[in-house]
Amino acid sequence: MADVTASDVPAPLAPPRLAAALAFTARRAEGIVIPLGALVAGMAAFSVFLLLLGKSPAQFFELMWRGGFGSWFSIQNALLRATPLLLAALCVALPARLGLTVIGGEGAIVLGGVAAAAFGHALSGLPYPVVILAMGLAAMAAGGLWIGAVGALRHYRAVNETISSLLMAYIAIALMNQLVEGPLRDPASLNKPSTHPLDAAYRIGPMPGMDVHWGLAVGIVACVACWVLIDKTRWGFAARVAGGNVRAAQIQGLAVGPLIVGFCALAGALAGLAGMFEVAAVQGSANASLAAGYGYAGILVAFLARQSPLGCIPVAFLLGGIAAAGGLIQRRMGLPDATILVLQGMLFIVVLMSDTLYGRFKIFNPDRWARA
C-alpha cells in the first residue's frame, strides 16, 4: 500500500490518514473515470459522425435528454427498456468473472420466454403465485440449461464459448420458431404466429406508483445479488481465481468444472427470466418479438460496466434512456432507427479501446505519487 518509507523522498504533503484516504479514492477512481471518459469520447465521435451527415449533435443530445431522462414519463420509459438489459447483461458479466466471453444471451431470453408462455398457459386456473413461480422457474431452467451447456462444452470439450453461445442463440431462435409455428401455436394468431396468450389474471403488473413492471425490481435485486455472490462469497472468490488462472485454481483444489457450469447456468437462468418478464409483463405471449436484440444490447451493457454487476445498473439505465429516446430522435431529426445502433457501436469500440489506458495514469496509482 502507500506505506511511506525512508527512501520515498520527498514525503507526501498531506497527513498520513488523509493520504491513505486519497490513495484509496485514487485507486477506486480509475475504474470510474476511465469508463466515463470513454463514454464522453464515444459521444464526441458520434457527434463528428452527425456533423459529417449535416445533423446537429446539440439537437441530438437535447432530444436524447428529453426522450430518455428529462421527465418522469421518459425516465419510466428508460427504466422499462433497461429492465431486460439488466438481466441480459448479467448473462455476460457472470461468466466474464471466469474469463469466459458468452455472447449468446439472446438464446436464453427467447427460450425462457417460450418456456414461461407454455407453463403459464398449461397451468391456467391455478393460484396466481403458483403460476408465476412456475413460469419463472421454467424460464430459468430453460435459459440455465442453454448457457450451462455452453459452459460445460467450454470446460469439458474446450469448445470456444463465444462462438458456441452464439450458435446456440441461432438454434434457440429456430427452436422458438418451430414451437411457436407448430405445437405451441395459438390458432387464433394469424399474421404473427404466437403461443396461446397468457390469461389476463396471470399478467405481471406495474410496480406501485409507476408504469414499470416488477421485472425492474427483480433485475436490480439480481444485480445486487450477483455482486454479493462475486465479491462477498467464497464461490465468487473461487470464480475470480479460476478466471485469473485456471491451472492455479485447479492446483488450489478448486472444482473449476462445476464452477464454470454453475456460473454459466446461473447467467442463462437470469437471461431466461428476462424472457419470462417479456412474456408475462410486456407481450402476453411468446412470439418472434422475443428476439428483439436484448441479448446483444446486454453484451454492450456488461462491457461498458466493465463486467461489474453493480455497474450494470446505471449503464442499463443509460442505454435504456438512449433507446427510449430513439423514436423521438428518428421523428424530429429524420434519422433512421439504426442511429441508436451506430451510437452503441461507437460507444462499445471506444470503451474497449480505453482498456489500454488502465495503469497508465500516475494520478490513479498512489505508489508512484512520491516518485516524481
Next chain:
Amino acid sequence: MENDIGLWGVPLAVLGGAIRVSTPFIFVSLGEAITERSGRINLGLEGTLVFGAMAAYAVAVETGSPWLGVLAAMVAGSGFGLLHGWICSFPRVNDIAVGIALMLFGMGLAFFFGKPYIQPSAPNLPAIPLGDWSSIPQVRAALNVNALFVIGAALALFLWWAFKNTKLGLIVRVVGDSADSARAMGLSPTTVRLFATAAGSALAAVGGAYLSLYYPGSWNERISSGQGLMAVALVIFARWNPLGCFAAALLFGGAGALGPALQSVGVTQGYYLFYAAPYILTLVIMIATSSPGRQLAGAPGELSITK
C-alpha cells in the same frame, strides 16, 4: 418423366443449394483464415459481411454495375479490417471483444446507410450456366454457377499455394506462430496483422456482396444469418487450411440448402429445425474437433481462441 424427377430433386437441390449457399462461406472463411494465420481473430466479420452486402448493393444501384459494387464492398471491408487491426494494436485490448463491438457497429452502420436501398433493385452478378448440356431443368438450375463461386474456388487454391510457397505467406505464418520469432526476423507483428485483418475483412465483404447481389439477391436487414460467425468456426474445423475452408464451406452450404430443398418437394414438417441445420452442424463439428488439454493441430501459436 423428364420434368418430374421426384425425390431425386432433393439431392440435386442440395447440390445446387450447396454451391449457391456456400459462396459467402468460402469468402468469409478464406478471409478469416488469412487473419487467423497471422495470429489474430476477427469476430467482427459478421458486421463486415452485412456492411459489404449493403455497400455492394448501394453502389450497384447507383452505378448499374454489380462488379463496381463488389469493389466497393472490398474497399469498405478493408476499412473495417484496418479499424479492427488498429484498435487491437493497442496493448491489453482484447481482439475477441473488439470483434463483437465491430460486429454491432458494422451492422448498425449498414442499417443506417442502407435504409434508402431496401426498395430499389440492383443488377445481379452474372451466373455461368455450367448445366447447359442437360435437358433436365433441375440439373440446369443446380449447375447455374455464379462467377464469384468460381473465383472463390480459384482463390482457395491460390491461398493454399501461397501460404506454402511465397514470402508473404511465410511472413504471415511466422507472425501467427510466434511474435517473438517474427520480431527477431525484423518483422513487425502489429503491421502484418493489420494488413492480414484488412485483407481478411475485404474478402468477407465480398461474401456479403454475393448475398445482396446474387443469392438471395436483395438488400434488407436480415440479409445475413450468421454466416460471418459460422465462418470463424469453419476455419477452426478446416484447420486453417484454405482448401479445407473451401470443402467445409460446401458442406455448410449443403446443410443450409437442406431445408429449402425439402420444402420444395413438399416436406414442410420441421422446416425451422432444418433451417437451424448449419448451426447445429457447426456446433457438432466444433465439439467433435475440439479437445481439452491439447493444442489443436495446425493452430497458429499466437491465436487467442485456441489457447
